[in-house]
Amino acid sequence: MSEIIPLERIHERGAAILLSYPKLDPEEVLRRVEEARELGVEAIELRGRHLINGLPVLGKGHTGVVIAVKTRSGEAALKIRRVDADRASFRRGAEMLRIANEASVGPRLIGASDNLILMELVEGxxxxxxxxxxxxxxxxxxxxxxxxxxxxxxxxxxxxxxxxxxxxxxxxxxxxxxxxxxxxxxxxxxxxxxxxxxxxxxxxxxxxxxxxxxxxxxxxxxxxxxxxxxxxxxxxxxxxxxxxxxxxxxx
Ligand SMILES: Nc1ncnc2c1ncn2[C@@H]1O[C@H](COP(=O)(O)OP(=O)(O)O)[C@@H](O)[C@H]1O
Ligand SMILES: [Mg+2]
The missing domain is CATH 1.10.510 (Transferase(Phosphotransferase); domain 1)
Known part of the structure; x- marks a missing residue:
């Protein structure tokens, strides 16, 4: 069973760490919650086969943590820039995904900001x-x-x-x-x-x-x-x- 946490209750269950991984910075979390809201994210969903601090997530890499989210128009995947990532922004990566989408490749890009990429959620x-x-x-x-x-x-x-x-x-x-x-x-x-x-x-x-x-x-x-x-x-x-x-x- 997955658990849905609205953005305004992100501190519940220690879920804020997912927005500012691996080091929790409360101000960074607030900024990122705002960024997520602007992209249309309403809630995060704790599900997936990987675990971060005991919380299920879709995945984790060197630059990002990927979680399931609920948006105004349905379910999506949100990639969140790690605070220790070796790049200052996700804008360029999102632009590359947009170009890939033009060739019908990659999860469909929904929106992006400096620290977030909102895209089609892939179950596989x-x-x-x-x-x-x-x-x-x-x-x-x-x-x-x-x-x-x-x-x-x-x-x-x-x-x-x-x-x-x-x-x-x-x-x-x-x-x-x-x-x-x-x-x-x-x-x-x-x-x-x-x-x-x-x-x-x-x-x-x-x-x-x-x-x-x-x-x-x-x-x-x-x-x-x-x-x-x-x-x-x-x-x-x-x-x-x-x-x-x-x-x-x-x-
Ligand atoms: N759109 C998606 N839907 C579902 N899972 C995803 C999606 N994008 C990434 N993931 C999961 O998250 C992991 C890390 O994502 P990735 O984009 O590779 O991050 P990084 O840039 O940090 O390597 C992937 O290996 C995959 O398991
Ligand atoms: Mg990767």
Missing amino acids: QYLTEWLSKPDFNAGCVKRTLRRLLDMARRLDLKGLDHGELSRAHRHILIAGEEPMILDFESSSTLRRASNITSLIQYLFINERNRRLLEVWLKLPERSILLKALKNYKRTLSEDDYNILLSLIDLN
């Missing part, structure tokens, strides 16, 4: 958990992975480099057959986009994932895949993308 399993489940078939695995790769491909074409897809452990959720790429905090439109390269390395070169995927797909030797990746990286062409897809049994 981390990719490796999802892959470890025996209760689905090869068709479903293939469709889902293909959708995921097509997302990375769209980001490549858009010129947005996600930046963390080679270590995508906590950045890919799967809901049903729908993959979702999260966290555009390290993204850039200035670097050369290498989303497909990073994702294929993560999925098919990385030993652990490769072993999970081999159950469902016929995979080539790593050296063959690496060579095709090198070509794709140089051209980013549709032809080279299709060669990669056929090598990993997803065309």
Whole structure:
């Protein structure tokens, strides 16, 4: 059961720490409550599979704490800048998410401020958990992975480099057959986009994932895949993308 706490009662159950993590600064909490209100947040909801000080949350990373919230127009996810984050604002990350959304990638951006990103709440399993489940078939695995790769491909074409897809452990959720790429905090439109390269390395070169995927797909030797990746990286062409897809049994 989840617990809903209206913003005006944020100090109940010690929930204020979520707005000013890891060090509680009461004035910062007040400022952030105002920011959240301006974005339309009415209450926070204590739920999720991760815990902060015993409180359930959707997730925690190096720059933010992500919690479920209630807004005027329904449920959403709120990413709250950690007070020890290595960046002064979330505005740039939110702009990267907005660009990703233009390519139909990432949770839908609802609003952002210096310390907050309000976005679509995604309920799903981390990719490796999802892959470890025996209760689905090869068709479903293939469709889902293909959708995921097509997302990375769209980001490549858009010129947005996600930046963390080679270590995508906590950045890919799967809901049903729908993959979702999260966290555009390290993204850039200035670097050369290498989303497909990073994702294929993560999925098919990385030993652990490769072993999970081999159950469902016929995979080539790593050296063959690496060579095709090198070509794709140089051209980013549709032809080279299709060669990669056929090598990993997803065309
Ligand atoms: N829109 C979302 N819906 C549900 N959970 C999310 C959402 N965004 C992030 N999370 C969860 O929160 C975790 C941390 O978010 P992330 O954006 O990676 O923060 P950081 O920039 O601190 O790494 C993610 O690994 C994921 O579990
Ligand atoms: Mg992250």
